[in-house]
Amino acid sequence: MAENKTDTCYEDLSVQMFQLYLERSGEHQAMLECMNRVLPTEFKRIGEGKSCLDVMGVGSGGGQMDVHILTLFQSIFPGVPITTDIVEGSLKLTDNFKALVAKTPNLKTAPFSWHIMSSEDYVKQAKAKGDMKKFDFIHMIQMIYYVEDLAATLEFYQGLLKKNGRLMIIVEAANSGWDILWKTFQKDLCTFSISDYRSAREVKAYLDKRGLKYDEYPCPNEFDISECFDPMSKVGCELLNFFTARDFYASFTPETTAAILDLFKTKCSTQKDSKTMFNSNMSCILVHA
Numbered sequence: 143m144a145e146n147k148t149d150t151c152y153e154d155l156s157v158q159m160f161q162l163y164l165e166r167s168g169e170h171q172a173m174l175e176c177m178n179r180v181l182p183t184e185f186k187r188i189g190e191g192k193s194c195l196d197v198m199g200v201g202s203g204g205g206q207m208d209v210h211i212l213t214l215f216q217s218i219f220p221g222v223p224i225t226t227d228i229v230e231g232s233l234k235l236t237d238n239f240k241a242l243v244a245k246t247p248n249l250k251t252a253p254f255s256w257h258i259m260s261s262e263d264y265v266k267q268a269k270a271k272g273d274m275k276k277f278d279f280i281h282m283i284q285m286i287y288y289v290e291d292l293a294a295t296l297e298f299y300q301g302l303l304k305k306n307g308r309l310m311i312i313v314e315a316a317n318s319g320w321d322i323l324w325k326t327f328q329k330d331l332c333t334f335s336i337s338d339y340r341s342a343r344e345v346k347a348y349l350d351k352r353g354l355k356y357d358e359y360p361c362p363n364e365f366d367i368s369e370c371f372d373p374m375s376k377v378g379c380e381l382l383n384f385f386t387a388r389d390f391y392a393s394f395t396p397e398t399t400a401a402i403l404d405l406f407k408t409k410c411s412t413q414k415d416s417k418t419m420f421n422s423n424m425s426c427i428l429v430h431a
């Protein structure tokens with residue numbers, strides 16, 4: 143269990159590692175393609191007949207996906223006011239998000255409420271106030287790994303949905319490379335900021351247990367991790383640090399290091415044109431109100 147939940151929010155080195163991961167993985171592009179396939183129809187239904195739309199992002203990071211989501215809503219409902227609440231504990235990434243909003247012409251004057259705190263603190267604060275704002279669309283993109291209590295978190299945000307609203311969770315797919323890595327080396331990896339690794343499998347198990355209705359869409363992605371097998375490669379080492387949330391070569395025994403690299407090659411990836419392509423498939427889960 144993480145000692146202090148704010149530790150999971152990215153600052154300093156984790157911001158740099160995350161930015162490198164985004165550049166190398168093409169993950170945002172894969173998400174954009176998936177959202178462009180799925181969201182227009184959903185948004186038409188969510189917003190039908192509404193005179194105002196309320197959107198929330200949890201763990202939004204630098205906000206690139208949020209900007210796309212808001213722009214899509216605006217294009218489908220031109221002239222309908224949209225409010226946005228952001229729950230994100232990273233000061234650095236929130237600054238990046240604000241800078242991105244400032245240079246996005248269609249969002250410059252849009253009302254944003256910035257809750258610069260962990261999801262856990264937001265939940266406590268909202269419950270203490272009693273009067274909870276409800277939302278048409280809430281998204282949690284690649285952040286569900288970090289919340290302390292998966293069930294309590296999903297229950298809280300699903301409970302904030304307005305009629306016809308949707309909670310979108312984008313998470314690594316069951317049996318993706320990330321899932322295989324973190325489940326196989328759970329004992330070594332789940333000891334610090336992430337105490338309990340979740341993929342789409344755990345999210346769906348919770349939704350099924352509660353009998354909640356949801357739709358799941360594939361969000362396929364893969365990328366070249368060949369550099370991870372060259373210990374002299376700076377990029378390779380930094381990617382391994384991000385994959386394991388640790389200083390890879392300094393934190394594990396030589397046996398564990400070798401076993402993780404072997405797993406990367408044999409179970410988490412496929413070989414294509416002499417490249418090692420990591421399976422970073424994601425799932426996009428839309429939970430109904």
Ligand SMILES: C[S@@+](CC[C@H](N)C(=O)[O-])C[C@H]1O[C@@H](n2cnc3c(N)ncnc32)[C@H](O)[C@@H]1O
Nearest residue numbers: 150151152201202203232260261283284285288
């Ligand atoms: C992998 S990044 C994803 C960022 C963004 N959604 C994206 O896809 O670009 C995870 C984000 O979750 C945030 N985070 C981590 N723990 C959190 C928590 N307990 N509550 C809220 N946000 C958290 C991090 O600061 C980081 O911005």
